[in-house]
Amino acid sequence: MSEDSTSTPRSGDTREAIMHATYKALCEHGYADLTIQKIADEFEMTTAVLHYHYDTKEDLLAAFLEWVLNEYTDRIDVSNIEDPQDRLLALIDELLLGLDDDETSGPPFDRGRAFNTALLEMRGQAARREPFREQFTANYNLVKEMIIATINDGIEQGVFREADAEQVATLVLAAMLGGRAYDVSLFHEGSATAVREAIEELLVKELLEA
């Protein structure tokens, strides 16, 4: 509706291609070694194109972060799972971004480990770059509300005991972020899975009525 009806390549197509190229370059080289040139190399265009669509490298990366976080949360759909415990665990699995299984999320998100690494690097930048910080904050709030709603749903259904849903969600999210961070920054590669199991044993099962 809001697009031209001509066959001219729309600006959105190139921008979408830039996002995909950025994703690939980021996973391959990491955030620290990411350059405009390396992004351009990923989709057969020159750096001038990138500067035409985005004023600065930082603008491009902020747009990328918004795009990629939205893509991910859009894919999370556990609304069809009835049982609150199952839904909570499924949600946790989705949020591990493929770090705890062999299957990945399918293109373009088929690089769980590399992508997690890049995302951790970008989080490190969030303290000093407000646009990044905004995206991470929005994402956190969204995911946290999903967890809180699921826990409260379980309490209302009588499946879970009375509990401070906000506090449980805080702990679950922190543990999962820490698990992902340990997974990519230590030699022990099973950290994410270990944390996933600890959450299930020590927090989720604890929510069940005795």
Next chain:
Amino acid sequence: MSEDSTSTPRSGDTREAIMHATYKALCEHGYADLTIQKIADEFEMTTAVLHYHYDTKEDLLAAFLEWVLNEYTDRIDVSNIEDPQDRLLALIDELLLGLDDDETSGPPFDRGRAFNTALLEMRGQAARREPFREQFTANYNLVKEMIIATINDGIEQGVFREADAEQVATLVLAAMLGGRAYDVSLFHEGSATAVREAIEELLVKELLEA
């Protein structure tokens, strides 16, 4: 004993000064914007001095990471606290690196928030830089053993219930790393404190015999 008895400035003095200068520069500018020049600016010497003592920037930063992580763990001393629960909570407080209180650790570690930010950035590099990864892994193993020992001590004393100490430690550490990461990467600055309280409420109190 192993030092010269002359009044010549020892090599170790300059190296120590370099570590302190690196700490300051890292906190002020962040890892991403850290340059050899900025480190040199922090202690009134030139970049040539840094290259004289360390071959490359990466060598210098690997040495810095080893130094700073050892400095921190050396300062952790909760061995005088008898009660296992108190000792566990004190340990957790130490590991929060000053993020949950107004008091800081004293020079040179007087920049809890900025230092945490820099450490998170460096962790992001650990996936691709083995020297970093080694340091973080060694630090993790050390701290984890401290937590496990405290929990097992509590179980033996009959203060804590029977529990999988390794699993609890895994969850506590992951949650704290996540809490520190959220604290510096979101607009909610109280994340570390919130996680600290959630750990106490949902994990530590749970360890107490009913």
Next chain:
DNA sequence: GTCTATAAGAAGATAGAC
């Protein structure tokens, strides 16, 4: 051991042709 001076390369960004 520390200095000055500089080499050598890479990066982000822009100008102007098409």
Next chain:
DNA sequence: GTCTATCTTCTTATAGAC
């Protein structure tokens, strides 16, 4: 909208004097 060519700046690292 995309290209080629180039500018400017910054960065690591080295050479050689002191």
